[in-house]
Amino acid sequence: xxxxxxxxxxxxxxxxxxxxxxxxxxxxxxxxxxxxxxxxxxxxxxxxxxxxxxxxxxxxxxxxxxxxxxxxxxxxxxxxxxxxxxxxxxxxxxxxxxxxxxxxxxxxxxxxxxxxxxxxxxxxxxxxxxxxxxxxxxxxxxxxxxxxxxxxxxxxxxxxxxxxxxxxxxxxxxxxxxxxxxxxxxxxxxxxxxxxxxxxxxxxxxxxxxxxxxxxxxxxxxxxxxxxxxxxxxxxxxxxxxxxxxxxxxxxxxxxxxxxxxxxxxxxxxxxxxxxxxxxxxxxxxxxxxxxxxxxxxxxxxxxxxx
Amino acid sequence: xxxxxxxxxxxxxxxxxxxxxxxxxxxxxxxxxxxxxxxxxxxxxxxxxxxxxxxxxxxxxxxxxxxxxxxxxxxxxxxxxxxxxxxxxxxxxxxxxxxxxxxxxxxxxxxxxxxxxxxxxxxxxxxxxxxxxxxxxxxxxxxxxxxxxxxxxxxxxxxxxxxxxxxxxxxxxxxxxxxxxxxxxxxxxxxxxxxxxxxxxxxxxxxxxxxxxxxxxxxxxxxxxxxxxxxxxxxxxxxxxxxxxxxxxxxxxxxxxxxxxxxxxxxxxxxxxxxxxxxxxxxxxxxxxxxxxxxxxxxxxxxxxxxxxxxxxxxxxxxxxxxxxxxxxxxxxxxxxxxxxxxxxxxxxxxxxxxxxxxxxxxxxxxxxxxxxxxxxxxxxxxxxxxxxxxxxxxxxxxxxxxxxxxxxxxxxxxxxxxxxxxxxxxxxxxxxxxxxxxxxxxxxxxxxxxxxxxxxxxxxxxxxxxxxxxxxxxxxxxxxxxxxxxxxxxxxxxxxxxxxxxxxxxxxxxxxxxxxxxxxxxxxxxxxxxxxxxxxxxxxxxxxxxxxxxxxxxxxxxxxxxxxxxxxxxxx
Numbered sequence: 001x002x003x004x005x006x007x008x009x010x011x012x013x014x015x016x017x018x019x020x021x022x023x024x025x026x027x028x029x030x031x032x033x034x035x036x037x038x039x040x041x042x043x044x045x046x047x048x049x050x051x052x053x054x055x056x057x058x059x060x061x062x063x064x065x066x067x068x069x070x071x072x073x074x075x076x077x078x079x080x081x082x083x084x085x086x087x088x089x090x091x092x093x094x095x096x097x098x099x100x101x102x103x104x105x106x107x108x109x110x111x112x113x114x115x116x117x118x119x120x121x122x123x124x125x126x127x128x129x130x131x132x133x134x135x136x137x138x139x140x141x142x143x144x145x146x147x148x149x150x151x152x153x154x155x156x157x158x159x160x161x162x163x164x165x166x167x168x169x170x171x172x173x174x175x176x177x178x179x180x181x182x183x184x185x186x187x188x189x190x191x192x193x194x195x196x197x198x199x200x201x202x203x204x205x206x207x208x209x210x211x212x213x214x215x216x217x218x219x220x221x222x223x224x225x226x227x228x229x230x231x232x233x234x235x236x237x238x239x240x241x242x243x244x245x246x247x248x249x250x251x252x253x254x255x256x257x258x259x260x261x262x263x264x265x266x267x268x269x270x271x272x273x274x275x276x277x278x279x280x281x282x283x284x285x286x287x288x289x290x291x292x293x294x295x296x297x298x299x300x301x302x303x304x305x306x307x
Numbered sequence: 308x309x310x311x312x313x314x315x316x317x318x319x320x321x322x323x324x325x326x327x328x329x330x331x332x333x334x335x336x337x338x339x340x341x342x343x344x345x346x347x348x349x350x351x352x353x354x355x356x357x358x359x360x361x362x363x364x365x366x367x368x369x370x371x372x373x374x375x376x377x378x379x380x381x382x383x384x385x386x387x388x389x390x391x392x393x394x395x396x397x398x399x400x401x402x403x404x405x406x407x408x409x410x411x412x413x414x415x416x417x418x419x420x421x422x423x424x425x426x427x428x429x430x431x432x433x434x435x436x437x438x439x440x441x442x443x444x445x446x447x448x449x450x451x452x453x454x455x456x457x458x459x460x461x462x463x464x465x466x467x468x469x470x471x472x473x474x475x476x477x478x479x480x481x482x483x484x485x486x487x488x489x490x491x492x493x494x495x496x497x498x499x500x501x502x503x504x505x506x507x508x509x510x511x512x513x514x515x516x517x518x519x520x521x522x523x524x525x526x527x528x529x530x531x532x533x534x535x536x537x538x539x540x541x542x543x544x545x546x547x548x549x550x551x552x553x554x555x556x557x558x559x560x561x562x563x564x565x566x567x568x569x570x571x572x573x574x575x576x577x578x579x580x581x582x583x584x585x586x587x588x589x590x591x592x593x594x595x596x597x598x599x600x601x602x603x604x605x606x607x608x609x610x611x612x613x614x615x616x617x618x619x620x621x622x623x624x625x626x627x628x629x630x631x632x633x634x635x636x637x638x639x640x641x642x643x644x645x646x647x648x649x650x651x652x653x654x655x656x657x658x659x660x661x662x663x664x665x666x667x668x669x670x671x672x673x674x675x676x677x678x679x680x681x682x683x684x685x686x687x688x689x690x691x692x693x694x695x696x697x698x699x700x701x702x703x704x705x706x707x708x709x710x711x712x713x714x715x716x717x718x719x720x721x722x723x724x725x726x727x728x729x730x731x732x733x734x735x736x737x738x739x740x741x742x743x744x745x746x747x748x749x750x751x752x753x754x755x756x757x758x759x760x761x762x763x764x765x766x767x768x769x770x771x772x773x774x775x776x777x778x779x780x781x782x783x784x785x786x787x788x789x790x791x792x793x794x795x796x797x798x799x800x801x802x803x804x805x806x807x808x809x810x811x812x813x814x815x816x817x818x819x820x821x822x823x824x825x826x827x828x829x830x831x832x833x834x835x836x837x838x839x840x841x842x843x844x845x846x847x848x849x850x851x852x853x854x855x856x857x858x859x860x861x862x863x864x865x866x867x868x869x870x871x872x873x874x875x876x877x878x879x880x
C-alpha cells in the first residue's frame with residue numbers, strides 16, 4: 001500500500017511537470033500577451049511592465065524560475081491582470097468553489113446513485129426508461145440553460161432564493177444543483193451499467209437461490225461491485241467540481257476559482273493561468289489516487305501494490 | 308477469476324454481521340421520521356415566511372447603501388495603476404482630485420481638493436489653491452507635496468503605469484517618464500507653499516480642469532505609500548483594505564475577489580455633510596443577463612449595462628427603470644490604408660457611404676445609439692460633423708470612379724472583428740450592406756479578444772471593427788490618436804497637414820479658435836476617412852427609482868457625493 005501510494009505520487013509529479021511544461025509554452029504561444037490592451041500601451045510602458053513581472057528574462061530562465069519559486073518561496077507568481085499574488089487569489093477563491101463543489105457532489109451522488117440503482121433493478125421498465133431519459137437530459141442540457149431556467153422559475157418567484165450572489169447558505173442550492181446535475185446524470189448511467197454487470201453474475205443468482213431477500217442482495221452483494229465505475233468517476237469529477245466552473249460561477253455570481261481559468265487566458269495572465277492549472281493538476285492527481293484507494297478497498301480483485 | 312470472486316465471499320459475510328447494528332439503528336431512525344419531517348417543514352417555513360419580504364435593495368436603501376453592478380473584478384484600486392471604466396467607478400469613490408464633477412452638467416468643474424484655481428493669460432500655467440482642511444483618511448493633512456509625489460510616482464518608469472501619458476501635458480513630464488531626464492525638478496510642477504500647486508504645461512490648455520478629473524491626476528498619500536515600499540515600487544500592500552489611506556468621500560471597507568468591493572462613508576472628508584450615502588457596494592457581475600435578473604430580483608440599484616437583447620423586454624416590463632444616455636464614444640471600422648483595397652480614399656468613402664447606420668442601430672445594436680455623422684460625438688459647444696451619411700448611389704459612383712465598378716477587380720477583403728455574438732451580428736449586417744450596395748463580398752474573420760487586438764495592432768487586416776471612448780471631455784481625445792506615431796492609430800494613415808493643425812490648436816490659448824482648429828482637423832480627417840464611423844455610443848442600464856441625483860452625463864462619471872437614496876416603494880420589481 002505504501003509503495004503503491006509513493007509510486008503514484010511520483011507519477012503524479014511527472015504529470016504535473018508535463019502539465020506545467022505544456023501550459024507554459026501554450027501561454028507563450030498565444031497571440032498577444034498580458035500587455036496587449038485595448039488602449040495600446042507605449043513600447044516603453046510595455047518594456048517597464050515586462051520588467052516589473054520578470055517577463056523580460058529569457059524563456060529558459062522563466063521556465064525554470066517559476067517552479068523554483070514554488071518550491072523555495074511557495075509563490076505562484078504575481079497575476080499580471082490583478083497585480084496580486086496568485087497564491088492569495090486562489091486562497092481567497094477556493095473556499096467558495098469547495099463549498100459549491102461539495103454541495104454539487106452531494107447532489108450528484110444523492111440523485112445519480114439511487115437513480116442508477118433503481119434503473120438497474122427495474123431494468124427495462126418505465127422506471128428505467130424514465131430515469132435514464134432524465135439522465136440523458138442532464139448530460140445534454142448545458143448549465144447555461146439550466147442556470148437561467150432556475151433563476152427565472154425559482155429565484156424570481158420564491159423569496160428563499162436569490163437570483164445570484166454568495167452570502168447565505170440558501171445561495172448554494174441553485175448553483176450546486178446546476179453544477180451537480182451533469183455529474184448526477186453520468187453517475188446514474190455509470191451506476192446502472194455497473195449494477196447490471198454484477199446482477200448478471202453467478203454469485204447473485206446463488207444469493208437469490210439461497211433465499212436472501214432481494215433488498216439485501218442489492219444492498220450487500222451488488223452495490224459493492226456495482227459502484228466501482230461510479231467511484232472511479234467520482235474522484236476526478238470531484239476535483240473538477242471543486243476547482244470551479246466558469247459558467248455556473250458567472251451565472252450565479254459565485255466568487256470561485258472557475259473564472260480565473262477563463263479570465264487568465266483572456267487577459268494572457270501567464271502566472272494566473274499556470275497557478276490555477278497546477279492547482280487543478282494537484283487536485284486531479286490526489287483525487288485519482290483517492291479514488292483508486294477506495295476502489296481497492298471495495299474491490300478485493302484489485303490489490304494495491306501487489307503487481 | 309472465479310477463485311478471486313470466491314475469496315470475496317467470506318469477507319462479505321463478515322461485513323454483513325458488522326452492518327447489522329447499524330441497520331437496526333437506521334430502523335429506529337425511521338421511527339423518528341415524522342419529527343424530522345416536521346423539522347424540515349419548520350425550517351422551510353422559517354426561510355420562506357421568515358423573510359420580511361424586503362428585497363436586498365429595499366434594505367440597502369434604508370441603510371443608505373447603493374448597490375451597483377460593476378461588470379468585472381477590478382484590476383486594482385491604485386489610481387496610478389488602473390486603466391478602466393469599472394476601476395474608475397471604484398477609485399472615484401475613494402479618491403478625489405483637484406476638481407470634482409458636477410452631478411448633472413458635463414464639463415463643469417466644482418471644487419475638489421482645490422478650493423479655487425486660476426490660469427495665466429494663455430492657460431499654459433495653472434495655479435491650484437488647495438483647501439486647508441483637506442486631510443487623508445488617517446488624519447494626515449493633504450498638501451501640495453502629496454500631489455508632487457503623486458505626479459512623480461505616476462511618471463516613474465518602474466511603476467509601469469499604462470496611463471502615464473495623461474500627464475504628458477505637463478512640461479518635462481514625457482522626458483522624465485521616458486528616462487531622458489532623471490531629475491524630477493525638470494518637470495513643470497512646483498509647490499510654492501503647502502497649499503499651492505503650480506502646474507506649468509507644454510502649451511495652452513484651457514480645459515486642464517477637465518483633465519484633472521481623470522484618476523491619473525488624483526493624489527495618493529505620500530506617507531502611506533512610502534510606508535509599504537519605494538516610490539516606483541509596484542505591488543506594495545498600501546491598497547489593501549486594512550492599509551488603504553484615501554481622501555475621497557468613501558473609505559474601503561471590504562474587498563473579496565469576484566464577490567464585491569464595499570466602501571463606506573468617510574467622516575474625515577472635507578465635504579462629508581453633502582454625502583448622504585453611507586456606503587456603496589460594487590458587484591463584479593460579468594454575465595449581463597444575470598445582472599438584469601438580479602435587478603428584477605431587487606438585488607441592485609443600478610446595473611452596469613443592459614444587453615441589447617434585453618433592452619426591448621426591459622422597456623416593456625420595467626419601463627421606468629430603463630435608462631439610455633449618450634456616451635462619449637464612437638464605434639467605427641478601421642481601414643488599413645496600406646492594404647491593397649483601401650489605399651484609395653475613394654474606396655474608403657464608398658464603403659462608408661454604403662453603411663446604413665440607422666438600420667444597424669434599429670435592427671442590430673438596438674441601444675438607441677446615434678448614427679455617427681462624424682468622428683467626435685456631439686457635446687457641449689463643439690459642433691458635431693455631418694459629413695458621414697448613407698448614400699448608396701454616391702457610394703457606387705465613387706467605387707466605379709476608383710476603378711472598381713460594382714466591386715469588380717477589388718482585391719479580397721476581410722473584416723476583422725471579435726468573437727462576441729454582437730460583433731458577429733454587426734459584421735454580418737455590414738457584410739450584407741456592402742454586398743447589396745457595392746456588389747462586394749467581404750469575408751468576416753472573428754478572433755478572440757486579445758488575438759483580435761494583437762492582429763489589429765500589427766495592422767494585419769483590411770477592415771477591422773473598433774471603438775474609442777473619450778478619456779476626458781474634449782475633442783482632442785478623439786483626434787490626437789490619429790497622429791503618425793499614435794499607438795492607437797493602427798490604420799497606417801497619417802497626414803502632415805492634420806498634424807500641423809493639431810499643433811496649432813495646442814498652441815492657441817483662445818478657446819474659440821482652438822475649437823475651430825480642432826473642427827478643421829476633424830473635417831480633414833473625415834475627408835480622408837481612414838475609418839468608417841458607424842455609431843456614437845449610448846449607455847443603456849437599469850436604475851431603481853430609489854436613486855436620486857444620478858443624471859445623464861456623457862462620461863458617465865456620477866459624483867457619488869450627490870447621489871441620494873429614497874425609498875420609492877418601487878413595486879415594479
